[in-house]
Amino acid sequence: MTQHQLAALIYPPEIDPAPILEDAARQLHARGVAVAGAIQHASGPCNMELELLPSGCRMAISQNLGSGSLGCRLDASALAEAASIVRKAIDNGPELVVFNKYGAQEAEGKGMHDEVALAITVGIPVVIPVPERFLPQWSAFTGGEFTALPCTAQAVLSWWEALVKASRDAA
Known part of the structure; x- marks a missing residue:
């Protein structure tokens, strides 16, 4: 099987991939891997934050639309800043x-x-959760060139180990 530098954690609607991604990123960081990117945290329906790596700072990316609202809204400017x-x-x-x-x-x-x-494009390995419903768009975006993983921290760690081994073997 080809080991792609791009890994997608494919998940169904009932799974929250954020704690899984956070666990995998923390374990890799603890192993000395330089990890960058963003991990989403939610504490309530209208309180979404991104934890920005490697700094660990958190940035709110949602707006509460008030007591009469039935939902919340993504803060596009905060997401652009993140x-x-x-x-x-x-x-x-x-x-x-x-x-x-x-x-x-x-x-x-x-x-x-x-x-x-x-x-x-610059060749840095990427791992990203992809909801099942966006798999067609994801496949089109990547040209199908990715490794599909189950949504578990262990799958991410195993993918990373295989990627590092393949890189060493090619050198």
Whole structure:
């Protein structure tokens, strides 16, 4: 099987990939891997934050629309600011970039879409959760050139180990 530098954690609607991605990123960081990117945290329906790596700072990316509202709204300007910070982290040449997810924004070419493309283009390995419903858009975006993983931290760690081994063997 070809070991791609791009890994997608494919997940169904009932799974929250954020804690899984966070666990994998923390374990890799603890092993000395230079990790950049963004991990999403949610504490309530209208309180989404991105933890920006490697700094660990958190940035709110949602807006509460008030007591009469039935939902919340993504704060596009906050997401753009977070994307800019992730872009700078990619420019510093990490060993791995993690992204919070390939969601509706990215499927429309917004959100962290360009940062994902940048990391891929410069050859930095990427891991990103992809909801099953956006798998067709993801496949089109990547040309099908990715490793599909089950949504577990162990799958990420095994993928990373295989990628490092393949890189060593090729050298």
